[in-house]
Amino acid sequence: MRRIARKCAVARFNLAVERLLPGLLWPACFVALYLALSWLGLFHAVPFALRIALLLLLAGGFVAGFWPLRRFRNPTRAEAERRLEGENGLAHQVISVAGDRPARETPEAMALWQAHQRRMAEKLGAIDSGLAHPDLSSVDPYGLRAVPALLLFVAFFYAGATGSGRLADAFLPPAEEEGAPVLALRFDAWISPPPYTRKAPVYLQAEGADQIDAIPEGSMLTVRLSGEGADAPISFTPDEADQAQAPDEAEDGELMRSASFTLSASGVLDAAGRQWAIGVVPDAMPVIAFKGEPKAAANGALELEYTVSDDYGVTAARAEIAPAGDVDEDAKTLYPQPEFPLNMPSRSSEDHSAFTSRNLTEHPLSGKPVTITLIAEDAAGHVARSAPFETVLPARPFYNLLAGSVAEQRQIFALDTRAMPEALQYSAAITLRPEETIPDLTQYLLIKSAQTRMLLARDEESYRDTADYLWEIATGIEDGELSEAERRLREAQDALSEALRDGASDAEIAQLMEELRQAMQEYLSEMAERMQPSDMQQGQQQALRQRDLDNLLNQLENLARSGDRAAAQQLLSELQRMMNNIQPPSSMAQQGEQQNSEMREQVDRLGELIQEQQRLMNETFELDQQLRDREQWGDPPPDQNGEQQGENGGERSPQEMTAEELREALRQLQEQQQALSEQLGEMQQKLSELGMPPAEGFDRAGEAMDGAAESLGEGEGSGALEGQGNALEALRQGAQQMMNAMMAQGQGQGQQGPNGQTGWGSHTGRDPLGRNPGADGFDFGNDVQVPDEFTVERAREILDAIRERLNEQAPLPSEPPYLERLLEPRSQN
Template sequence: MTARQQDTGTQDPDKGRQGKALMRRIARGRAFARFNLVVERLAPGLVWPACALALYLSCSWLGLFHAVPFALRIVLLLLLVGGFFAGFWPLRRFKIPTRAEAERRLERENGLAHQAVSVAGDRPARETPEALALWHAHQRRMAEKLGSLDPGHARADFSAVDPYGLRAVPALLLFVAFLYSGATGSGRLADAFLPPAEESETALALRFDAWISPPPYTRQAPVYLQADGVDQVENIPEGSVLTVRLSGEGADAPISFQPDNADAPQAPNEAEESAMMRGARFTLSSSGLLEAAGRQWMIGVVPDELPVIAFKGRPRAAANGALELEYTLTDDYGVTAARAEIAPSGGVDADATPLYPPPEFPLNMPSRSSADHSAFTSRNLTEHPLSGKPVTITLVAEDAAGHVARSAPLDMVLPARNFYNLLAGSVAEQRQIFALDTRAMPEALQYSAAITLRPEETIPDLTQFLLIKSAQTRMLLAHDEESYLDTAEYLWEIATGIEDGALSDAERRLREAQDALSEALRDGASDAEIARLMEELRQAMQEYLSEMAERMQPSEMQPGDQQALRQRDLDNLLNQLENLARSGDRAAAQQLLSELQRMMNNIQPPSSMAQQGGQQNSEMREQIDKLGELIQEQQRLMNETFELDQQLRDREQWGDPPPRQDGEQSQGGERQRSPQEMTAEELREALRQLQEQQQALSEQLGEMQEKLSELGMPPAEGFGRAGEAMDGAAESLGEGEGQGALEGQGNALEALRQGAQQMMNSMMAQGQGQQGQQGPNGQTGWGSQAGRDPLGRNQGTDGLDFGDDVQVPDEFTVERAREILDAIRERLNEDAPLPSEPPYLERLLEPDAGN
């Protein structure tokens, strides 16, 4: 074997295969590198031809060639064609990259030195054994550096041919033209090559489109006007919108609408005009003549009538004092809102400042089954100060067009709550006095002071006495609207608490639940919201009936009462109400709810007079007496502290009084000196001596709290604050600070009154109220109502009796209505074949679609 053979290694097959693989890898990388070089040299020269082509496409898609005259089109086309071919001029210097250039590019991309790529295929100048051995060793070292060759990416340099980046303008224009053409189909690529004869044939014929859109509340379909059809259109609702559009050749023709009751044409609400289209939109308020495209149409407009609302019989009061109104309500397209305006009448002082605005009384809409369009609304206004006063009631109705109608006013005395307990009625009267005119607060205070003048005779219940005394304090401290309102609400709670106890709270919750459900039905609430409000109404009704039943004596039950009020009747009524609401018949549900309110308003609660003879727990009574004595003692101590502090301030400003020369001693020794005779130091000492009394009151309060806790009463926050205030006042008295002590004593007194109120509320919640007895005229809590049971039904009726005005759908009707609604919703979720179908289906699902 020669040295040449050993150096070349031809005997090693593996090395031969590795060498061939390396050469293939180098050849592949060289080819990609040469391609990148071709792209980098060719792309800058193709910029301007591509820009000319993009401008041609943009002009075609935007319809420019179609719109401009033929001569201008030819000039524009020649410029684009010339620019396209002129853009190839820089390519005259284009050269195909050589093998060596591709290898140098490949070496630069991979960071190879010493021409590592070309070494693999080169040969030494002298092929001696020593030179070949050295050359092969050099090749092996270079091959180890090659690895995987990355040809890189083409990076064309456009700065030489387009230093300002103008090529972005045709690119952006091409993008906009493509989107515009795809949406409107405005232009074609062949428009630039159309001859002049064909261009004249592309003129569009005149197109006439006109339609009348009635207002949505009329639920009428649009009316289309035909260019070659009838020339008269009748029965168009007032407020409809007339839309006219002309397009094509002759679209510049005038469009006008001349009302019959006007001397000049009506100005359009909206107008649009372009080279090939003219449009106008008019709101029709009266009949008139439409002129467009050389034709005329007579359009007859039907005026929107005013709604009509009137009383149907005189308003009446329910058993619980709720105001019941029955009325008739009609309109050509339906009333959107109705209410009763209640205003005071008689000798009303013009300078009076009432605390509450006039009561709100929204009215229910008539049901579709009502033959005379009558409706009924019941609402409890006994809490408003105007109850029991002369008022004027006017019914107001408003339709969707904004027309407002009013009924003839009716004068009556607004129904008020009957207070069988004289003390409760007196408290309610005090509230009414200053609520109707805040300037009359002194008069209300005189009334309140009168009933507490001899409390042992007029107020046998100490809790009620404490509440009334705390109300007097609030009345004295009231100074703004918020404090006046707070005082009025507090007095009403006292009055209803004395009269009915916890039953009044249950009745309020029931009324609030009924009002919330009624408002949700009017506003078209969702099924989930209706279900939630129905559950709240069930709970409130159950609590009210349970509270009423607990307060009744067995002797008060008349024969048949236990069977007259059956739970299944109420359950059936509530289930029927919920089914009507969920099936979409909100008007029938509203009417049924009104009947339910009427029945519940006519339930006679057990009279408050029947609750005065019960016995209270002796230990609880003892603690209540102690609380009253504690409040009185705290008030006395506060008065004494105030007198000493005032005298001390006088001494600090004017000095000590001169000593008395006569009568200094009494027959029995030294007499007790009054604060007016004491010096400043003596007054401070007198204040310090009051510390023990204040501390003793604080200890008594703590003992009373422990006793109440043992009796099962929950802790009252007011008593806790009172104890802290008492301790602070005692500390100030020990330092001789009268002002600080007065502030603490005042806070303690107010906290004691609040604690007394909290204790009363707790007693009410725990059923501490007394048992009842018969009311006036021997009427019991469940007393009959002119031959009717507590729900207002005729005696002996099996189930619920709604009278002649309420048509309750049967189960089949409700189920059928629900199936129809489900079918409409399913159709709405599908792809509609016509664009007008989804809005029509959505209108069918509206709560008032059937009215």
């Protein structure tokens, strides 16, 4: 009964809340409206009469809102019981039964009544009074109660940030309102950093006396005063205002004043009697410098590697190229100084380094002494220059003497138009005996037509047309159709690079990517027609290069479409570097193709010989190691049939052989060692026929191989290992001597041109994609360290120590598996 009484009390409270809250809704809404209007400053802004009328309206609404409460009555216990029965789904007035008594109190009736009470009590075991559910829609069917709530929420945060209004503003008399101009003053001030800093604006608090530091130089400080007292002075020391407005009268009778300052140094802002100390951080100068010396690619393109950095990033960088040495100030040049825009470093670059490659061989300054200066500019307008570097601007290598002569004539008058007579003398000299110097009639006619243009040239435009015509003749004689394909490829690369720097649209980028693919395909096709591969291996290398270039183009397009234009620009620069290092074979270089093919064949045989000697040494080492084990520990036990068989019934591994079988296996390696010695002798004979000088390393290698073969014939593994190690070292020394001789004779990977570039490789000794040619080229395994005699002996001592530990009486339980794994032989890759 006590539990039922408590539940009934809660139910009566819930019923009272449900009846009371709808009646209090409208008074609460009027209170919320008063708070919102006060915090928004409306009572302070409107005239006194309107303020009183508004206040009376809110007060009347507040009082009238209590009118529905006149019908309020407290819930009864019976209503509470009915509420409990409804909340818990009880029927037959279960709660009332607990307090009732039977009409007749006979023993039979009392027993029946008590049984009925017990059943009702079971139903009341988990009774719940529930929660109040006031029906506000009955008094506000249109949901107008949300308007005061929303206004109260906005006004609370607005008043907290600005302090615009107070609750007492509605009760201020007119005299007190007019006598408080300071309360009417509104202060707004903020600092807008330059957009390139990517920093958020800084807002100044109205109280003043703030210390604001780390403001970037060039930020804009804006101050705005409104209301009474807005005519107060605004100043920033030491700077003066860039734009200050005199007090103006607004429509509502209030004053407004604003001023703006460009912050170039630290100072103090003074406005309306309040001060703020503002610390300005000067914008640092960019830093740019060469990371290494300028280099020339295989096709004569200029390659620059540099570092560039700035506190907020560099917006533009370029290389300034000017003639060096004795320069005639009165010379009339045809072309302006070459343009060389620089790429920006990638975000992942730790040292802020970048690389740019550009082909300037068409400019008349190519092949002349120049001064290169790197220039960087940031968004603040600061310009930094590197230390000048004097070098010779790379020129295009002309293997055809006639093509080089035509290019030289163009260069003479392109650098100074006054030297046109000298250029004409050079041109006339090569046409004196055309049957000896110009075997091709078409080339002779082209040169004669160029002479006519040189004679008729009068103004700058005709001079430039003549220079362009001579360059086309020179490149046509040298490369034929390939020069035109190379020009289109260069133009496609430059157009894509410019579009990436200027932030072109995705559609334009996709179109330029397609043009680059077509130009590259045409260039590679023209190059493939000029090639005469000596074997299938070279063709496979070219196919691999084409596949790698396709992958790079796909990656470049994906980066451009994803929005990472900086990474795409960097990858395009690497692609240009690769293409610049692909130098097609010239007509003169093709004359030595057969000899170079035979030389490459001997180089390949030498690489295979070194690999085979390394494999034979590994096999000898394994057999000798097992033989020493047999001599110390004895032969392995035979199987159940008394015979020793291999694991799969085939050849037995050295671990399963007896000592005598291991010695026999070492003797069988003698034939292989002698065969390698004979191959080395044949290779030396062939190199001698090709005009290569004898290499001392090969002679020592042959002697060491013969000594190793003799030791193998006697079953002595240690002596054979020493001879094989000496043979490997001598082979590598001989290979290095042969390479030095080949480079001295200009018989490396291709014929060298005037600038020292080779035909099909770059000057760095790698292929155009920057890869080591490997065993198919000139990789003789110099990075592989051959174990000397001391290392071999030390390895044997370690193995013996492991076996002794394994044979001890009481090793740790975890040791045997570990020691056995250490003794397992590893396959030699």
